[in-house]
Amino acid sequence: MTRVLEFITALIIVAVLAVVVGVLMPSTGHVQRTTMVSKDIRDVYDVFNNFRRFKDYAVLRAYDPSLTYSLEGKAYGPGAAISWTSNVPKVGNGRLEIVSADPGFADVADQGSATIVWKVQNDWPGHNKRFTIDMERAGRGKRLVKVTWSYDVDYGWNLLDRYSNLYIHGTPDSMVQYSLGNVQDMLAGVPNIMYDDLNPKLVDTPEQPVLYVSTEAKRNLTEVDAATATAMTQIQDAMKKLGVKQAGPRIIFTTNYGDQSYKFDVAVPIDTSTLKIDGQDYALTAPVVPTLENPNSASSAPAADASAAMSASAAEPAAAASADKMAKADGKKGKGDKADEDTGPKPGSRDKYGHLIVDKNVRGMLAFGGRALEASWTGNPAGIPPTRLKLEAYAATHGYATDTVMHRFYDKQMVAYESKKPDGSEVLYDEQTFDVFLPVTDAPKETPEQEAGLTDQPQSASSAPADASSAPASASSAAAAASSDAPADAESAN
Structure with a gap:
């Protein structure tokens, strides 16, 4: 009986410690990756402000070649969305939607910086999940664009979700890192x-x-x-x-x-x-x-x-005769031209x-x-x-x-x-x-x-x-x- 009580006491202590550690863990998660792109800021802005090129640079296709995408909503800007379905657990089913783009496309060239936010809906832990893409001109002569792609999530008081923050540098981080690298390669093919x-x-x-x-x-x-x-x-x-x-x-x-x-x-x-x-x-x-x-x-x-x-x-014989008539009518063609x-x-x-x-x-x-x-x-x-x-x-x-x-x-x-x-x-x-x-x-x-x-x-x-x-x-x-x-x-x- 004493051993049973000791075991129960140990479980209670572990549970209390787990709760305490969970409470002390951050209620939000954040990862980001940055790269420099040798393109005009409008080029980068337009790529991220629609999803028609998403399948070309998103790393998801590398995990599941049979992945299927579906464009939804508007074609460009806030309201544009894309969803995907996959039988591969690492990819799963998901949806992205552009919720904000500041400034508008007509002003981004003059302002020289922009921020686009995507709403993320998938099976990753947490809620209020979002990707944020920040762009600003950089380098000598402002000929480069610094692109920072971030992932943010809120865990609230869900302790299991808070523990999942330990793995935020897994799938979410790899998606940001590899997709951002693919964007750079894709933009290299744009005039x-x-x-x-x-x-x-x-x-x-x-x-x-x-x-x-x-x-x-x-x-x-x-x-x-x-x-x-x-x-x-x-x-x-x-x-x-x-x-x-x-x-x-x-x-x-x-x-x-x-x-x-x-x-x-x-x-x-x-x-x-x-x-x-x-x-x-x-x-x-x-x-x-x-x-x-x-x-x-x-x-x-x-x-x-x-x-x-x-x-x-069927008319080729008549057409040949027509060619002869045209040659005679022109009166300008020599024998060489006629032969040709x-x-x-x-x-x-x-x-x-x-x-x-x-x-x-x-x-x-x-x-x-x-x-x-x-x-x-x-x-x-x-x-x-x-x-x-x-x-x-x-x-x-x-x-x-x-x-x-x-x-x-x-x-x-x-x-x-x-x-x-x-x-x-x-x-x-x-x-x-x-x-x-x-x-x-x-x-x-x-x-x-x-x-x-x-x-x-x-x-x-x-x-x-x-x-x-x-x-x-x-x-x-x-x-x-x-x-x-x-x-x-x-x-x-x-």
């Missing part, structure tokens, strides 16, 4: 350009029939303007032969913006999606992905376009992307159709490449999915050089207006700027967009306006 002066919007773009010419030029304004003017002349000649009219401003599709050269397509919207070549009707179709089995075939086109492709194949035409693509046939071949240089297709991130630029064309980079960086930090191989950047010349202003004067070379587009494959309904009513307003020097007669200017006049050493890339234009 290094400030976009705080950009007010883009997400728009729906209907399909538009266009004629286009693929071209290439050295990367300076004079060469690009000359190549564009030549392509426009070829398109205008084809439009006259086809009997179609221009139905919108000139468009430039960017294929490859290299270090030394620029490959692009010059396109003109037209008023019909059906072209008549040598008496045969051909329907313009959207681009298709070439198949690996036969990359020169457009057999991967949608079933709806199959009949158009078949009619194109005989062995080259025939009008009425299609290339590997399903584009309709109109003549030696001109192709036709249905462009656009889908969503795009749009921004406006007023000035000479040297400002277009930086605008493209800004859109790319913006899409990356906001988590908008893009594919610039199949869905290329493009810009529309809304106000052309030498077009007329309302007062009758001519638009100067540095007064042109361009709308720049980055197609997106996954994005929310609106950008934060759209929700706040801060998007770029249409800028126009005339009541109508540039037409074939005014866009672009002739190569000679464009060259006179733009010096050959004018900036044409993002680095020199800024």
Whole structure:
């Protein structure tokens, strides 16, 4: 009996000590990790003020590759949330929600510091769990951003939760540490350009029939303007032969913006999606992905376009005859050119992307159709490449999915050089207006700027967009306006 009493007494003493120690332990828990990021503060702020990139940097995926995420609430700012489910105990089920972001996105660049708070809901002990991300400019010239990611929790008088504070440097700490490191790596892939002066919007773009010419030029304004003017002349000649009219401003599709050269397509919207070549009707179709089995075939086109492709194949003999007639009518082609035409693509046939071949240089297709991130630029064309980079960086930090191989950047010349202003004067070379587009494959309904009513307003020097007669200017006049050493890339234009 004495031993039983001693055992009970020992248990009571241990319990009392446990209670006393528990009471003396802190009622809150806190861990934090800090890193330096070589990016603009707006880039970092935008990444943490939405959850569309969370799956790309959160360490949870490393613990459970089959983890599933679900975006909830708003797309950006307070109210945005993400939840996850997992069968791995270390990950479990959880939810994060942005509860505050100070200051707003429009003021963070001027203020130079910001704080974003996430509400944490998972099976970690305690209540009022939250992540806090503090950002401030740092380093020489304030070119770096100091990012501090903290985890805080309240335990109250729950003694078991207070004891769990001994393990706060386990899963919570590792999630903060490794995720913060992944954020740094992810931001390294974002174009290094400030976009705080950009007010883009997400728009729906209907399909538009266009004629286009693929071209290439050295990367300076004079060469690009000359190549564009030549392509426009070829398109205008084809439009006259086809009997179609221009139905919108000139468009430039960017294929490859290299270090030394620029490959692009010059396109003109037209008023019909059906072209008549040598008496045969051909329907313009959207681009298709070439198949690996036969990359020169457009057999991967949608079933709806199959009949158009078949009619194109059936009309190839007539198309060949049409090519001969066109060559004779032009009266400008020598024997070498004629031979090239005989062995080259025939009008009425299609290339590997399903584009309709109109003549030696001109192709036709249905462009656009889908969503795009749009921004406006007023000035000479040297400002277009930086605008493209800004859109790319913006899409990356906001988590908008893009594919610039199949869905290329493009810009529309809304106000052309030498077009007329309302007062009758001519638009100067540095007064042109361009709308720049980055197609997106996954994005929310609106950008934060759209929700706040801060998007770029249409800028126009005339009541109508540039037409074939005014866009672009002739190569000679464009060259006179733009010096050959004018900036044409993002680095020199800024």
